Amino acid sequence: MRRIYMDYASTTPIDPRVFEAMKPYFSKKFGNTMSLHSIGQEAKRALEESREKIANLMNAKSGRVIFTSSATEANNMVLKGIAFANRDKGKHIIVSAIEHHCILNSAHWLETQGFEVTYLKVDKYGFVDLAELENTIRKDTILVSIMHANNEIGTIEPIEEIGKICRKKGVYFHTDAAQTYGKIPVDVEKMNVDLLTASSHKMYGPKGAAALYIADNVKIEPLLHGGGHEFGLRSSTVNVPAIVGFAAAAEIAKKEMNSEARRLTKLRDNLIKGVLKIEDSHLNGHPTKRLPNNANFWFAFIEGESLITQLDIYGIAASTGSACSSESLEPSHVLLAIGLKHEEAHGSLRLSLGRWSKKEDVDYVLKVLPRAVERLRAISPFGRKSK
Amino acid sequence: MKESLPYNKEIMKHFRNPKNLGRIKNADAVGEAGNIQCGDVMKIYLKIKDSKNKLRISDIKGEVFGCIVAIANTSMLTTMAKGKTLEEALKIDKEELIKKLGGREKIPPFKIHCSILAADALHEAIYNYYKKQNLPIPEELRKEHERIQKTLKDIEKRHGDFIKMEREILK
Numbered sequence: 001m002r003r004i005y006m007d008y009a010s011t012t013p014i015d016p017r018v019f020e021a022m023k024p025y026f027s028k029k030f031g032n033t034m035s036l037h038s039i040g041q042e043a044k045r046a047l048e049e050s051r052e053k054i055a056n057l058m059n060a061k062s063g064r065v066i067f068t069s070s071a072t073e074a075n076n077m078v079l080k081g082i083a084f085a086n087r088d089k090g091k092h093i094i095v096s097a098i099e100h101h102c103i104l105n106s107a108h109w110l111e112t113q114g115f116e117v118t119y120l121k122v123d124k125y126g127f128v129d130l131a132e133l134e135n136t137i138r139k140d141t142i143l144v145s146i147m148h149a150n151n152e153i154g155t156i157e158p159i160e161e162i163g164k165i166c167r168k169k170g171v172y173f174h175t176d177a178a179q180t181y182g183k184i185p186v187d188v189e190k191m192n193v194d195l196l197t198a199s200s201h202k203m204y205g206p207k208g209a210a211a212l213y214i215a216d217n218v219k220i221e222p223l224l225h226g227g228g229h230e231f232g233l234r235s236s237t238v239n240v241p242a243i244v245g246f247a248a249a250a251e252i253a254k255k256e257m258n259s260e261a262r263r264l265t266k267l268r269d270n271l272i273k274g275v276l277k278i279e280d281s282h283l284n285g286h287p288t289k290r291l292p293n294n295a296n297f298w299f300a301f302i303e304g305e306s307l308i309t310q311l312d313i314y315g316i317a318a319s320t321g322s323a324c325s326s327e328s329l330e331p332s333h334v335l336l337a338i339g340l341k342h343e344e345a346h347g348s349l350r351l352s353l354g355r356w357s358k359k360e361d362v363d364y365v366l367k368v369l370p371r372a373v374e375r376l377r378a379i380s381p382f383g384r385k386s387k
Numbered sequence: 388m389k390e391s392l393p394y395n396k397e398i399m400k401h402f403r404n405p406k407n408l409g410r411i412k413n414a415d416a417v418g419e420a421g422n423i424q425c426g427d428v429m430k431i432y433l434k435i436k437d438s439k440n441k442l443r444i445s446d447i448k449g450e451v452f453g454c455i456v457a458i459a460n461t462s463m464l465t466t467m468a469k470g471k472t473l474e475e476a477l478k479i480d481k482e483e484l485i486k487k488l489g490g491r492e493k494i495p496p497f498k499i500h501c502s503i504l505a506a507d508a509l510h511e512a513i514y515n516y517y518k519k520q521n522l523p524i525p526e527e528l529r530k531e532h533e534r535i536q537k538t539l540k541d542i543e544k545r546h547g548d549f550i551k552m553e554r555e556i557l558k
Contacts, residue, residue, distance in 0.1 A: 305454040324454035379408040381430040381450040
């Protein structure tokens with residue numbers, strides 16, 4: 001049967017070129033980067049070359065980038081590390097309401113530790129309001145964290161402008177670029193950011209590696225104390241194979257990113273156009289200011305978990321923000337934040353494209369998705385129109 | 388966003404080939420149930436025949452706005468209830484239903500509520516039938532009815548727009 005992966009926003013397969021680059025570092029070049037012998041120093045060199053490549057793709061100096069095990073860890077470190085290092089300055093933090101759970105749940109935890117958090121509202125497309133942000137920044141605000149692009153609805157935030165506001169107000173600004181790094185241009189200078197998170201497994205690198213950019217002047221505490229790896233900011237024996245793979249993925253992205261983004265944008269727009277031909281279907285997020293590979297919809301009268309299971313039966317891997325698919329039985333906080341009602345979020349579907357998505361895949365989805373929606377509507381107590 | 392959950396074979400069998408799903412035109416009774424926790428809604432339609440002084444379910448169908456477990460359990464319950472007398476149908480055990488769908492250990496704990504929803508809708512349909520025919524309503528069924536109605540009111544608040552949209556379509 002045909003298998004089509006349309007869930008690249010969840011994770012990506014490793015590019016075969018990345019896999020090749022990693023191989024020697026599992027058994028031959030296995031050294032500990034802290035060891036002084038040549039086997040250790042070989043690993044150390046690989047680590048520093050990787051750092052250089054990864055920093056290069058975000059226009060940062062390599063000494064300003066540290067590696068963590070995941071974007072979740074990097075984001076935890078930003079929120080908690082900035083909060084605890086800057087307590088003397090203030091206790092107020094601003095994040096957007098549509099951040100990834102690793103930001104939101106870190107923020108919730110900080111609230112239990114005496115910090116105050118403002119969750120910035122977004123409009124129907126998912127954009128934060130710049131004026132509101134400016135008004136929300138207080139004298140005791142120590143950090144603003146707003147994602148570069150949203151993982152569910154693909155909306156790309158006006159990071160440069162947000163950065164300008166934060167610079168003007170003298171507040172640290174962090175952006176979670178897990179969904180954008182390696183897919184669209186990321187430039188820490190242009191974006192006016194002090195901290196930036198990038199992830200490996202969202203851009204055809206392996207799982208187990210992420211990068212955190214920390215500008216020169218930033219005061220931050222580590223989460224992990226130990227042997228003093230990563231400039232004393234993240235102790236743990238360094239995961240060299242994963243980081244080498246991450247760097248190989250960054251090198252490929254540097255060469256192919258722009259043409260790939262153009263190709264995916266075209267595919268995405270065809271996909272969106274085709275899907276919206278289904279009756280009572282709606283696009284979530286902005287029609288153009290969105291990730292080149294992201295499409296997100298809601299279909300009236302049906303439930304998303306049933307829909308993605310039906311699609312899975314037809315050979316398509318996708319995801320949903322339906323309440324049924326989460327253990328908390330709450331629909332996606334992002335879809336609720338852009339104004340969807342519970343029952344609308346219930347019928348949501350995210351299709352995310354990637355390096356191996358082809359026109360034929362989109363055509364196939366457009367052929368079978370209406371059938372899947374129709375099948376579920378036929379058994380739904382709502383939506384008689386389609387019968 | 389989370390990916391589809393791995394369900395057991397029995398549930399997937401019913402999801403792939405659901406039995407008795409859809410509606411019965413000119414049904415003798417209709418029952419509805421909903422779950423406010425997740426927002427799922429279910430309707431059961433009954434055709435009832437009087438044979439040898441016994442009221443028997445001659446046909447049954449269900450409609451579902453909900454997840455795989457909700458669809459599978461509607462399919463399972465309608466299969467179990469078809470041909471039974473109303474008294475027998477009321478005795479269908481919810482635990483039995485769960486067991487037939489693979490058992491408690493093979494259904495994610497937060498999905499157990501979905502796997503008994505169809506039984507609620509069936510009880511409602513039977514309650515509505517007794518009421519319409521002016522037949523005596525067993526005390527237990529009356530209590531069930533009150534509980535289910537309470538959840539439905541909450542659901543109605545949540546799905547108000549769909550219900551309104553549908554009323555306009557049916558006009």
